[in-house]
Amino acid sequence: MATRTTGNIKNGSSPAEFMQNKLKEEVLKNLEPELFFAKYGQKSTTPNGYLTVSWARIDQLTRTIAQATLTEGVTPTEVDQTVTVVQATPVQYGMGVVMSDLLLKTTPVRDLVPRVGKNIAQNMMRIIDKVIQAQLITGTNVIYANGRANRAALIAGDVVTGTEIGKATTKLRSLNAEPISMGCYIGIVHSFVAGNIRNTSSGLWLEANKYTTNETILNGEVGKLNGIRILETSNIDTVSSGITVYPSYILGMDAYGVSDWQQMEMFYKDLGSSGTADFLNQRATAGAKVSFAAKILDNNAFLRIESDATSV
Numbered sequence: 495m496a497t498r499t500t501g502n503i504k505n506g507s508s509p510a511e512f513m514q515n516k517l518k519e520e521v522l523k524n525l526e527p528e529l530f531f532a533k534y535g536q537k538s539t540t541p542n543g544y545l546t547v548s549w550a551r552i553d554q555l556t557r558t559i560a561q562a563t564l565t566e567g568v569t570p571t572e573v574d575q576t577v578t579v580v581q582a583t584p585v586q587y588g589m590g591v592v593m594s595d596l597l598l599k600t601t602p603v604r605d606l607v608p609r610v611g612k613n614i615a616q617n618m619m620r621i622i623d624k625v626i627q628a629q630l631i632t633g634t635n636v637i638y639a640n641g642r643a644n645r646a647a648l649i650a651g652d653v654v655t656g657t658e659i660g661k662a663t664t665k666l667r668s669l670n671a672e673p674i675s676m677g678c679y680i681g682i683v684h685s686f687v688a689g690n691i692r693n694t695s696s697g698l699w700l701e702a703n704k705y706t707t708n709e710t711i712l713n714g715e716v717g718k719l720n721g722i723r724i725l726e727t728s729n730i731d732t733v734s735s736g737i738t739v740y741p742s743y744i745l746g747m748d749a750y751g752v753s754d755w756q757q758m759e760m761f762y763k764d765l766g767s768s769g770t771a772d773f774l775n776q777r778a779t780a781g782a783k784v785s786f787a788a789k790i791l792d793n794n795a796f797l798r799i800e801s802d803a804t805s806v
Contacts, residue, residue, distance in 0.1 A: 529619050530682050530714055530725050531626040534674065534745050535752030536791060549751040549791050551578045554670075582787035584755040587621055589614055590781025595765050598778060611760055611780040618758055618782050620729055626788040627731050629750060630743055634793045635669075637661055639801030645735045654687050654742060654801045655694035656719055662744045662797055663721040669794040671746030673721075676709045681722040683742040684730040686803035688716055695719050733800075742799040749796035756785030 540547045553576045564570055591610050598606060638644060640652040659681070666679055674680045683691070692699050700718045702711045714725040722744060733739040760782050766775035 529623045529729060530680075530727060531623050531630075531743075531788075532752050533713075534680055534682075535626065535750050535788060536748045537754055538751050539754045546581045546583050547751075547753040547755050547787055549580045549789065551580065551748075551791055553578055580751065580789050580791055582751075582753065582789040584753050584785040584787040585625075586756070586783060586785045587618065587625075588781065588783030589617065590761070590779055593778045593780070595776045595778070598765070607762060607778060607780055611762060611782075614780055614782045615758065615760060618784060622758075622784065622786055623729050624731055625786060626750065626752060627741075627743075629788040629790055630796070630798065631731070631733070631741060633790060633796060633798055635665065635797035637665065637797060637799045639799065645733070645739055645800055648735065648737055648739060648800065648802060650737055650802055652737075652802045653690040653694070653804060654683070654740075654799055656691065656696055656698055657694075658799050658801070659691060659695075659722055660720040662799060665797055666744065666746055666795075667721075671795045672748070674745060674747050675712065675723055678718065678721050678723045680712075680745045681724045681742060682730075682745065683724060683726060684732075684740050684803060685726050685728050686805050687730075687740050687742050687801065688724060688726040689806070690801075690804055691719060691724060692717065737802050739800050740803040742801065744797050744799065746795040748791055750788060750790050753785070753787040755787065756783075758782055758784035 536549060538547045538549050555573060555575065557573060562570075591614060593607065593610065603609065637658055638648060638652075639654055639658055640648075642648050642652060662681075663679065671679070698719055702715045702717050705711065705718075712723060712725060714727060715723055716726045717724050730740060730742075733741065761780070763779040765778045766772055768777065
């Protein structure tokens with residue numbers, strides 16, 4: 495693990511100049527993307543002593559009218575209710591930063607260690623978000639923009655429009671997917687995709703700040719269209735397929751599960767805490783770890799729209 499030294503505090507190509515510059519005592523806040531996927535997954539808590547996390551889905555009953563018709567005085571045959579258990583083994587993720595004693599003594603950055611810790615936590619949150627996306631991209635319900643047959647057929651200009659949003663709502667309703675908020679599904683889309691939706695909605699797009707009801711605006715919500723509340727983020731993993739393909743995820747209730755097997759923990763170690771491994775008290779550290787898993791619970795509860803997007 496590389497030790498962060500005074501040379502890692504940069505002012506262009508001259509770290510020494512930055513270290514001596516008394517005017518620059520504050521660090522510009524990192525521009526973090528909005529992170530939403532973990533919030534809308536069904537949580538599963540696993541007690542100590544188990545290596546897997548589990549989610550239980552009560553399967554839909556499918557008795558017909560004929561099967562449910564009673565004969566007077568005759569007890570009907572009981573119905574078997576099945577429960578599908580979905581399991582996953584969490585993966586442990588972690589990272590850490592080492593800071594030298596000289597750096598901590600000379601840095602113009604106030605509270606460097608907790609600031610580094612916050613930066614680590616934000617990076618870990620982005621990783622969790624991407625772990626969930628890696629699972630959702632395998633979902634079986636897909637709509638391709640502009641009526642294309644598959645991902646490979648997408649070309650530049652095949653952006654998400656109000657038409658695709660309407661199709662997504664219709665599809666999820668036909669699958670009996672349960673809405674998440676105020677009778678609406680949740681759409682998590684890239685910022686570029688959100689721009690395309692706004693610009694192609696034929697005036698039906700409703701900005702979040704113009705809602706006339708008393709509903710609470712969700713964190714990251716930018717508007718609503720055709721029964722989908724749109725949340726905008728830059729932290730969407732794209733796919734390369736001739737063009738850069740932007741997946742947009744339209745979520746119903748309990749579409750996927752997220753684990754709470756080992757919550758994210760932050761660790762701070764002072765100078766010299768390593769004992770004989772740091773006998774000159776030269777290194778302090780900040781780090782984080784988490785054990786996490788995500789799993790699709792019901793493919794009929796969500797879909798994704800794949801498209802091009804207009805970048806700016």
